[in-house]
Amino acid sequence: MERIAVLTSGGDAPGMNAAVRAVLRVGLDLGMEVYGVREGYEGLIQGGAMIRALGWLDGGGIMQAGGTILGTARSQRFRTPEGRREAVRHLLACGIEGLVVIGGDGSLSGAQLLYDEWPAHVAALAHDGLPEAAAWGERRFHVVGLPGSIDNDLYGTDMSIGADTALNTVVRNLDQLVSTADAHQRTFVVEVMGRNCGYLALMGALATGSEWVILPEEEMEPRWHTRMIESLKTGRAMGRRHDTVIVAEGARHTDGLPIRSADIQRILAERLSADARVTVLGHVQRGGSPSAFDRVLATRLGAAAVERLATAGDETAPAMLGLVANKPVATPLPEVVSKSRGVQEQIDAGNYSAALELRNRAFREALALLRTLSRAEPKAPAPATPAIALLTGDADAPGMNAALRTTTRIALSEGYRVLGVENGFLGLTRGEFRPLEWMSVSGWARRGSTVLGAARYDLRPDDSERIAGHLREQGVGALICLGGWSTYLQAAALAAALPLPLICVPATIDNNLPCTDFSIGADTAINSIVEAVDKIKDAAVTTHRAFIIEVMGRNCGYLALMSALASGAEKANIPEERLTLARLLEDIEMLLHGFSRGKKLGIVIHNEQVSRNYDTDFLRRVLEEEGGEECEARSAVLGHLQRGGTPSPFDRLLGARFGTAAARAAIAQLRDGRTEAQVVGVGRTGITTFPLADALREMDYETGRPAEQWWLPLRDLLALLAQPEPGWRKASRESVNREIARPALHQ
Numbered sequence: 001m002e003r004i005a006v007l008t009s010g011g012d013a014p015g016m017n018a019a020v021r022a023v024l025r026v027g028l029d030l031g032m033e034v035y036g037v038r039e040g041y042e043g044l045i046q047g048g049a050m051i052r053a054l055g056w057l058d059g060g061g062i063m064q065a066g067g068t069i070l071g072t073a074r075s076q077r078f079r080t081p082e083g084r085r086e087a088v089r090h091l092l093a094c095g096i097e098g099l100v101v102i103g104g105d106g107s108l109s110g111a112q113l114l115y116d117e118w119p120a121h122v123a124a125l126a127h128d129g130l131p132e133a134a135a136w137g138e139r140r141f142h143v144v145g146l147p148g149s150i151d152n153d154l155y156g157t158d159m160s161i162g163a164d165t166a167l168n169t170v171v172r173n174l175d176q177l178v179s180t181a182d183a184h185q186r187t188f189v190v191e192v193m194g195r196n197c198g199y200l201a202l203m204g205a206l207a208t209g210s211e212w213v214i215l216p217e218e219e220m221e222p223r224w225h226t227r228m229i230e231s232l233k234t235g236r237a238m239g240r241r242h243d244t245v246i247v248a249e250g251a252r253h254t255d256g257l258p259i260r261s262a263d264i265q266r267i268l269a270e271r272l273s274a275d276a277r278v279t280v281l282g283h284v285q286r287g288g289s290p291s292a293f294d295r296v297l298a299t300r301l302g303a304a305a306v307e308r309l310a311t312a313g314d315e316t317a318p319a320m321l322g323l324v325a326n327k328p329v330a331t332p333l334p335e336v337v338s339k340s341r342g343v344q345e346q347i348d349a350g351n352y353s354a355a356l357e358l359r360n361r362a363f364r365e366a367l368a369l370l371r372t373l374s375r376a377e378p379k380a381p382a383p384a385t386p387a388i389a390l391l392t393g394d395a396d397a398p399g400m401n402a403a404l405r406t407t408t409r410i411a412l413s414e415g416y417r418v419l420g421v422e423n424g425f426l427g428l429t430r431g432e433f434r435p436l437e438w439m440s441v442s443g444w445a446r447r448g449s450t451v452l453g454a455a456r457y458d459l460r461p462d463d464s465e466r467i468a469g470h471l472r473e474q475g476v477g478a479l480i481c482l483g484g485w486s487t488y489l490q491a492a493a494l495a496a497a498l499p500l501p502l503i504c505v506p507a508t509i510d511n512n513l514p515c516t517d518f519s520i521g522a523d524t525a526i527n528s529i530v531e532a533v534d535k536i537k538d539a540a541v542t543t544h545r546a547f548i549i550e551v552m553g554r555n556c557g558y559l560a561l562m563s564a565l566a567s568g569a570e571k572a573n574i575p576e577e578r579l580t581l582a583r584l585l586e587d588i589e590m591l592l593h594g595f596s597r598g599k600k601l602g603i604v605i606h607n608e609q610v611s612r613n614y615d616t617d618f619l620r621r622v623l624e625e626e627g628g629e630e631c632e633a634r635s636a637v638l639g640h641l642q643r644g645g646t647p648s649p650f651d652r653l654l655g656a657r658f659g660t661a662a663a664r665a666a667i668a669q670l671r672d673g674r675t676e677a678q679v680v681g682v683g684r685t686g687i688t689t690f691p692l693a694d695a696l697r698e699m700d701y702e703t704g705r706p707a708e709q710w711w712l713p714l715r716d717l718l719a720l721l722a723q724p725e726p727g728w729r730k731a732s733r734e735s736v737n738r739e740i741a742r743p744a745l746h747q
Helices: 016-029 040-046 079-096 105-127 129-137 163-184 200-209 222-238 261-271 290-312 334-347 352-358 361-371 400-413 425-428 461-473 485-499 524-538 558-569 583-596 614-629 649-672 693-697 716-720 733-740
Strands: 003-007 033-037 052-053 098-105 143-146 187-192 212-214 245-248 277-281 319-324 327-332 387-392 417-421 433-436 478-483 502-506 545-551 571-573 601-607 632-639 677-683 687-691
Touching: 003 016, 003 079, 016 033, 016 098, 016 200, 016 290, 016 387, 016 716, 033 040, 033 129, 079 105, 079 129, 079 261, 079 571, 098 105, 098 245, 105 129, 105 143, 143 290, 143 334, 143 352, 143 687, 163 200, 163 222, 163 245, 163 290, 187 261, 187 583, 200 212, 200 245, 200 649, 212 222, 222 245, 222 261, 261 277, 277 502, 290 319, 290 524, 290 558, 290 716, 319 334, 327 334, 327 485, 334 352, 352 361, 352 461, 361 400, 361 649, 387 400, 387 461, 400 417, 400 478, 400 485, 400 649, 417 425, 417 716, 425 461, 425 485, 433 601, 461 478, 461 485, 478 485, 478 583, 478 649, 478 716, 485 677, 485 693, 502 649, 502 693, 524 558, 524 649, 545 558, 558 571, 558 601, 558 716, 571 583, 571 716, 583 614, 583 677, 601 614, 614 632, 649 677, 649 687, 677 693, 687 693
Parallel strands: 003 033, 003 098, 098 143, 143 319, 187 245, 187 277, 212 245, 387 417, 387 478, 478 502, 502 677, 545 601, 545 632, 571 601
Antiparallel strands: 033 052, 319 327, 417 433, 677 687
């Protein structure tokens, strides 16, 4: 395949530009010509200047921009056979053999139509005398779809491009509303987007601890408002100063009529005597700079789409590339469209349980969890019921409090007492416990750091007897520890000395723990890094300047690599790859070559422990010396700003899910009379628990990171995308293909 095109269609979604950049640069690196189509399918119909060849530098400086540089439109003409024939005419005229369509179910449905009708349109145009149609012959035209929708309503992907950014916007606004609601003891009704998908409403409620949520997928009881009022009254009686009710824009009554925010406001005012206000977030959810997650997601899927086109044969059917269990996976387009629209059909027919079943397991589990967390009161514990103790060890991580809140309420809902251990393992040796109640953890989800405190302390052999005494005195039957690698090692030592259920929850910005793809805190840290890099790029783009930016991570390069991929940096120096003088000089040569071709800014992300000698300041001085008049060199050490701040929705939701799994694992052991040490993690089969001993065996103790890390193949994708021009670096194709190879069809 020699020529491909990319377009963005339907509603815009943050992250589309990152997908366009990946399609462009991977295509050019493979020797293809890449065309950009302006204004979606309307641009295909108009042709001419609306379809133009793109160069390598067209992909520069666009990742942080919201919307789409190609523009988008909802084309009525493309809905007609005549309009699609004009689109085929212009694709043939440009010699385009494959098309990447980034959009929602309507856009992907259009891509399938174009594929199905292609032979008939080519034959008709050949009959009309179009030479390009006659020369086309019997070849197939190939299309690949990418999920671009803030609604996250597409089958075949766990996340669609733009949904994480939209959720960040929803959560940020809800956090701000809660502060004023608490001050005035108000009730807010917040309407969020999502069409007929309740993803943004559900996850926004779970991430912020909202009291009530109304979704399109959930059947409403005839007197649902009575239950809502009773629950909110009970919460107020228990001391809650404010309430937040989130309603998805597609929510309906049992008779199918829409539920209006104004109606909910009236009900609250009349029956709760509440000072109720309505906020409709509207299109603010669609705009803004994309989150780090959306940038990386779009980049991975865009690269995978080009590889699929590059290896396409006549038997290659149209498919959408989505992220399933953290891997790019292809699902046939007809299946994507039919099952995505099936939810709406079931809702229209009043089959709400069937509609909910069409949502993925994570959606259904989140809904069940939210119902538990939003209950106004727990179960009373039975006599002699053991307590579950919670501890945050080692360094703090954003999202820990969301996990603590969830764990507490799950345990209380099952009739167990919950105790918080203050100041980590040091507090455990001192017996520093405090009871955690249902309302005492209210509002914790949005708080950074850890409310319980964390202290660096290495357990001594004589500590176990003292700890055992404190646990007996407090009636503790199980211990849940949140933290990083040091916490895992401390927990293992404790488990060897004390026979009790012990659960470890991965919480570290370094993301260097075994048996899990993600740990609590890493997403917030990456977003902090990317936001800082974006600001540096804005300030330095008017001059020829290179920045060396030092990030945390200890002996794991996850933060450096993922933030480099998300920010469009030229290089990531990570501990997993030895930094030699030869490599350093090659990197400098690449940066200077880019400046000579018109680049105004170069970014190198440097892990804090890559090298004892080649540190951040050394790199800056070498680059300053070698750059001469070509560029200036600056450095920035981001430090602890990566660890602080309000946790991202991703980390809050991950904390809630991990906290649920930890609580249920501890309760299961208490009921079965088992005393096992386990860790919680997320992998190919979702969130589950593993024996702590198995997790320890997966670690390289010398480096303090797992022997295998899923994200390492992405370093070659970064090298490919960051080249100053195609072919500058011949990255190992085998390594690149491990990440962006043509995926198998998802059944």
